Amino acid sequence: MPTDDATAVPDGAALGREGAYAKGVARRREILDRAITVFAERGASGASLRSIARALDVSHAALLHYFDSREQLLVAVYDHAARQMASATELGPVEGLTHAASRNVAVPGLVELYSTLVANALESDSDAARGFIARRFADLRVQLAAQLRAEQAAGTVRGDVDADEIAALLIAASDGLQIQWLLEPAVALERTLGAFGTLLAPR
Numbered sequence: 001m002p003t004d005d006a007t008a009v010p011d012g013a014a015l016g017r018e019g020a021y022a023k024g025v026a027r028r029r030e031i032l033d034r035a036i037t038v039f040a041e042r043g044a045s046g047a048s049l050r051s052i053a054r055a056l057d058v059s060h061a062a063l064l065h066y067f068d069s070r071e072q073l074l075v076a077v078y079d080h081a082a083r084q085m086a087s088a089t090e091l092g093p094v095e096g097l098t099h100a101a102s103r104n105v106a107v108p109g110l111v112e113l114y115s116t117l118v119a120n121a122l123e124s125d126s127d128a129a130r131g132f133i134a135r136r137f138a139d140l141r142v143q144l145a146a147q148l149r150a151e152q153a154a155g156t157v158r159g160d161v162d163a164d165e166i167a168a169l170l171i172a173a174s175d176g177l178q179i180q181w182l183l184e185p186a187v188a189l190e191r192t193l194g195a196f197g198t199l200l201a202p203r
Helices: 023-043 049-056 062-066 070-085 093-104 108-123 127-154 164-183 187-199
Strands: none
Touching: 023 049, 023 062, 023 108, 049 062, 049 070, 049 108, 062 164, 070 108, 070 127, 093 127, 093 164, 093 187, 108 127, 108 164, 127 164, 127 187, 164 187
16 A cells, blocks of 8 residues: 555556657546546446446546556556655654555545455466566565664664564555455554554664
8 A cells, every 4th residue: 555655666568658748648647637536436346447437437448548458557546646645754664654554544445446456466367466566565665674774773663673574564564454444444553553663662
């Protein structure tokens, strides 16, 4: 799910075509902006490319001009939304994930879209989602581990833990809690993620 930094993006082919001219780039961006609103309200589970086109009030041919498949469109929409939601605020690894998770659940359809992409990534014929999600996880682990090491050096995170392992655990906790929240909105997302701050505090 989106974090405060820009999420990882695979090669451009996975995200569709920009269009050869400025008008085409603007049209593609307009489609993605509208798709974010539609998916935020309705989610994307089970929707075909043709039904998505109807919901966006564009032609099926217009979508196919920019995106080769439903999956490619979903990846592009999620990436576009993540970039719009990205913050330049400097936050620590735990605070950043907590802030991002809290922001995400304000738009349930986007959390559902992300969950759909993760599920698609596990399918053997799902190259676009698999490449996007795998790259996102890898880049986010590197980013969080670097932040953790910096905080260990500064003495604000305990030094007897492995930064790479904690980074992977933080991502798993954030994603897993957001899925739990989709199923049960009473889950205390911020407080539960914030517990990592206590666990990682220097002894």
